[in-house]
Amino acid sequence: MNELYNFLFSWQLFPEMGTYHSTDRPKSGIYKINYLNDTNTIQIEQNWVNIDNHAYNTAYAILSDGNKHSIENNLIFNEASFSFADHKNFTIHLFSDGVPFLDIVHEILHNGYLKVSEVKYDEAGSKTIDISIYHKQLSVLPYAASVSGAVIKPTEVGMIKHKALAAMEEQTDLQLNQIRQQIELLASQAQEINRRKELSMMIYDAQLSFTPVMGNVYHLYEKKDGSHFLSMIAPKEWNNQFTTIASVKMLADHTWIEVK
16 A cells, blocks of 8 residues: 555654553554555554563554454454555554454654554543654564564563664664764755855856955846846846846855845
């Protein structure tokens, strides 16, 4: 499903950014969403470590046709359905013996994070909402789980690997973000230099009857014949005889910048 493209990643939890009412705030977690074309199923896998340093895993698969289907070998819920809103929103509905048990609302936020809202229903029909915030990660956890497995508790070794992997990915993601910001800054600087170059070429091709002084403001105009000239006279003093291109100032490297 092309609509799910934005969601098909492994997501790493920001524990401090979530709000939790029905459970304690986890220490760390991974949320993995996958789609299999051959079976037309959405696969969900979730790993988390609680405040007592116990690691857990749950996984299940849902047919993406929108109908309710049975989920096998799960001790908490036995039916599920899927509803799609748009490329930034979809919901998984989980049922226990036909009764709504949990709605999991997925939303891609404006900053690219994944917001997962778990709307839990009790026997009286009231609900609580737990909200988790995730960011994309590049690798997956070394937990072994089938797509229809119930909640399990991995070994202590698995928990140690989980914590080490979470710490590693947090650091590498931070470094990648820093490099990305540096690249964006360099690209912005390159665009600014290119704009100065284009403006400078226009000015040096224009008619110039005086020697410009660095730091002074001049004005670039276009005549009716399409030629340009540089003048010390401000636009308001020409009575709209010429088209104003820009007010400019020469820098120390003899390039020109536009001034407001």
